[in-house]
Amino acid sequence: MGQLLRPKIVLLTEKMSRNDKAQDELDFGICNVDKSRTITIYLSNITSVTANWTLNYVKFPKKQTVSKYTTTQWEEENLSKLDDPAVFEFSDASGDLKGKSLPLRKIPEGLFKPPMPKDDYEKQFLPKKILVNFRPK
Secondary structure, rough: OOOOOOEEEEEEEEEOOOOOOOOOOOOOOOOOOOEEEEEEEEEEOOOOOOOEEEOOOOOOOOOOOOOOOOOHHHHHHHHHOOOOOHHEEEEEEEEEHHHOOOOEOOOOOOEEEEOOOOOHHHHHHHHEEEEEEEEEO
């Protein structure tokens, strides 16, 4: 009898999402079109199996509406979104992530930070830090 192990990666952010309806959205705040904004995300492998990961573009699905009178404010906002992957740059787009990753620690300012590894062995289990740069057009 064998056991098949599959890796599972979760996305962690420095700050909690302010949008209760969309926890998977990353908030860059208000950005001037002449400036860029960078945020930090972390990939964490919650299994004991090494994960091979790659970032891929997924087109934002536009939902068909029956009437403008039946749409919610959130749906109206989603209908007006411009989906352009060229405005994002990532510090890393693929790699391997050993598991089980060490958990992020919460500091008093409300931010989540990676733990301080005790030695070189623990360093290999740190969550993968990825910088996401948003450059509006």
